[in-house]
Amino acid sequence: MKFTAKRELVERIEREHAAFVELLATIPARRRRVSGVWGDGWTVADLLAHLAEWHRMLLRWIEDGRAGRTPQLPAPGFTWRETPALNREIQRRFARRSTALLEVEFEETYAQVLELVRGLRENELLEPGHFAWTRKLPLSSFIAPNTCSHYAVARKILKRWRRSTTTPKRASVRRTRPT
16 A cells, blocks of 8 residues: 555544544444454454554554664564464453453554654655665555554454354244235
8 A cells, every 4th residue: 555645644543543443332342252253263352452562563563663773573583484473463362351451452453543643744654665664665665564453454354253253134024824
């Protein structure tokens, strides 16, 4: 996903976040720990933990890069090819955390990322290689997959899960007596 203006990136992040949160609000609390949402028995709570942790990783990457350090991508001990294992580790690490707390952490980390993005200059976001650690890519190429694109995918996952778990209502059959 290529952006040509900071405003465009910020608006997309906000729009996709709002759409995800709107859908999330329609899922009752009692269903947020039901497995089967995605992957290896994920729940809605697992999905929230996943999104919040990828926010945290993104924040660390940018913090490290601004401090002149090379971030460990995607996380210490993991390569990009090991992303599925990293995602399982995130699921395991946050499995006992309450759904309410995970929701708060998702919103807090979202706010931190959005504040950071708003505070960056347009050239910092859009200029390929502006930060040495991004190599030939613009910083937005790391931000979008961990924000707006991630929320859009999460929304599709939740919609698919809801469709698969919603049983169609039976048509009422009117019974009449034979005359």
